[in-house]
Amino acid sequence: MKVHVDMDKCICSGMCITIAPSLFDLDKAGRLVVIKSCKLSDTEQKEAQDAAMCCPVEAIELLQHEEPAIA
Amino acid sequence: MAGLRAAEELRRQGFDGSIKMVTAEAVAPYDRPQLSKSLLVGTTSVEKAIYRDAEYYNNLSIDLLLEHRVGSLDLRERCLKTSRGSVDFDDLVICTGAAPRRLGGIADMAGVHELRTLDDGVAIRDAFGKAPRVVVVGAGFIGSEVAASARKLGLDVTIVEASPAPLARALGNDMGLACAGLHADHGTRLLRGVSIESVEGHGRVERVRLTDGTTIDCDLLVVGIGVAPTVDWLAGSGLPIDNGTVCDATLSTPAKGVYAAGDVASWPNELFGLRMRGEQWTNAVEQGRHVARNILADAEEQRPFHGSNYFWSDQYGVRIQFAGITAADEIRIVEGSVAERRFLAWYRRGDRLVGALAMNEAKSLMLSKTLIEHRANWNEALTAFEKATAS
Numbered sequence: 001m002k003v004h005v006d007m008d009k010c011i012c013s014g015m016c017i018t019i020a021p022s023l024f025d026l027d028k029a030g031r032l033v034v035i036k037s038c039k040l041s042d043t044e045q046k047e048a049q050d051a052a053m054c055c056p057v058e059a060i061e062l063l064q065h066e067e068p069a070i071a
Numbered sequence: 072m073a074g075l076r077a078a079e080e081l082r083r084q085g086f087d088g089s090i091k092m093v094t095a096e097a098v099a100p101y102d103r104p105q106l107s108k109s110l111l112v113g114t115t116s117v118e119k120a121i122y123r124d125a126e127y128y129n130n131l132s133i134d135l136l137l138e139h140r141v142g143s144l145d146l147r148e149r150c151l152k153t154s155r156g157s158v159d160f161d162d163l164v165i166c167t168g169a170a171p172r173r174l175g176g177i178a179d180m181a182g183v184h185e186l187r188t189l190d191d192g193v194a195i196r197d198a199f200g201k202a203p204r205v206v207v208v209g210a211g212f213i214g215s216e217v218a219a220s221a222r223k224l225g226l227d228v229t230i231v232e233a234s235p236a237p238l239a240r241a242l243g244n245d246m247g248l249a250c251a252g253l254h255a256d257h258g259t260r261l262l263r264g265v266s267i268e269s270v271e272g273h274g275r276v277e278r279v280r281l282t283d284g285t286t287i288d289c290d291l292l293v294v295g296i297g298v299a300p301t302v303d304w305l306a307g308s309g310l311p312i313d314n315g316t317v318c319d320a321t322l323s324t325p326a327k328g329v330y331a332a333g334d335v336a337s338w339p340n341e342l343f344g345l346r347m348r349g350e351q352w353t354n355a356v357e358q359g360r361h362v363a364r365n366i367l368a369d370a371e372e373q374r375p376f377h378g379s380n381y382f383w384s385d386q387y388g389v390r391i392q393f394a395g396i397t398a399a400d401e402i403r404i405v406e407g408s409v410a411e412r413r414f415l416a417w418y419r420r421g422d423r424l425v426g427a428l429a430m431n432e433a434k435s436l437m438l439s440k441t442l443i444e445h446r447a448n449w450n451e452a453l454t455a456f457e458k459a460t461a462s
């Protein structure tokens with residue numbers, strides 16, 4: 001699974017940082033940063049799904065397949 | 072909203088039985104919070120506001136029954152009587168939300184709108200395009216957002232608020248005033264302590280007369296004076312109704328296999344020891360998902376729902392966020408200041424942190440929300456907060 005946030009949609013609510021703190025954070029200016037977007041553990045995958053369902057603007061997209069690593 | 076998330080969570084948990092979503096609306100579920108925000112200023116289109124297309128529901132085998140208005144619930148036959156025939160069920164999730172209160176005593180007139188549905192949003196957006204003079208009734212969150220959107224388009228806006236202290240019920244006096252201060256910052260007139268005496272015009276609104284005798288000329292009147300839970304169709308069902316559908320802590324009604332979620336559900340929230348009914352998007356999402364999990368769980372594994380009552384509001388580019396409850400012994404600004412329009416305020420009840428309000432402080436608010444959900448002791452919370460913000 002790969003996590004992508006549509007920054008045009010994101011309103012920087014911070015909802016996701018409470019649900020999946022190892023994946024998302026807000027920087028000093030209050031903008032969302034994705035700390036980790038791939039190679040998620042099982043717990044992180046579950047948290048990512050929860051965050052996606054709770055994001056007020058549905059900005060979090062979960063791509064089912066990780067893009068193949070570029071060798 | 073609660074209905075959509077309940078259905079999605081059922082599928083996510085592997086439920087493979089039949090799921091029917093019954094709605095009176097002609098369109099699939101959509102993003103209600105955007106109706107007063109980006110839809111009105113034109114940065115979101117109708118298509119973008121609709122969450123999912125037909126294909127999505129097909130793929131999840133969710134039967135979306137549009138334009139099926141439910142007239143009544145028959146618990147003995149376990150079916151809903153809708154405008155297009157009856158729909159059977161084993162388990163039922165009641166999530167009919169809430170509907171706007173209407174201004175009493177005014178005749179139907181063009182140019183007078185409430186805002187709850189996509190159609191309402193489109194009608195107001197289109198009316199905004201004709202450069203109207205706007206009067207908004209009610210300085211609650213929805214009224215304030217409509218006013219802010221109108222100002223963003225350069226329109227002339229007056230808000231008429233019956234209470235001397237706007238948002239007092241939602242946020243407490245001082246914090247309500249702090250939020251209402253945004254209107255003056257951005258050139259919106261806010262009249263407090265007056266209400267609408269009558270609405271005048273020939274077939275369409277031309278002016279409003281206020282209880283203090285003054286009149287305001289206007290072409291568009293938007294009414295945002297709160298909502299009431301949609302329970303009319305439950306009359307005669309035998310379910311207890313009291314400010315919504317009365318549920319237990321697990322969001323179950325007294326009828327077996329019948330649950331409620333979202334704006335329509337009243338439940339004892341053990342987090343605060345209070346019976347509550349939410350009117351927030353996140354509450355609807357969380358309750359919808361919670362009910363789905365309880366439907367799939369055994370009788371002895373029904374879990375109570377603890378909600379922290381989170382909501383956000385966007386006005387004039389300022390993000391207001393709140394979590395918890397406002398029945399407090401003390402409200403303290405713990406970060407920033409009202410004057411800067413950037414602050415975090417905490418609500419203390421006894422020795423507990425029970426609420427937090429922030430303007431443009433999303434991260435601190437989210438930290439506070441977590442503390443509130445953990446029933447944090449006030450002094451310990453202050454220490455934890457200082458530590459977290461120092462790092």
Ligand SMILES: Cc1cc2nc3c(=O)[nH]c(=O)nc-3n(C[C@H](O)[C@H](O)[C@H](O)COP(=O)(O)OP(=O)(O)OC[C@H]3O[C@@H](n4cnc5c(N)ncnc54)[C@H](O)[C@@H]3O)c2cc1C
Binds near residue numbers: 103142301332350
């Ligand atoms: C303009 C606006 C802005 C908002 N902004 C915010 C915000 O910024 N932050 C926030 O937290 N919350 C906001 N909210 C509140 C949030 O949208 C609601 O809390 C949320 O939609 C509640 O979800 P629900 O599923 O309980 O009800 P709803 O979303 O109202 O869904 C209920 C559905 O049931 C249908 N229905 C009702 N009766 C029947 C019947 N008899 N038969 C068939 N169908 C029926 C309705 O048509 C509706 O589609 C806003 C609401 C509005 C209107």
Ligand code: SF4
Binds near residue numbers: 005009013055059
């Ligand atoms: S929850 Fe959604 S809107 Fe909020 S910060 Fe995360 S991605 Fe952005």
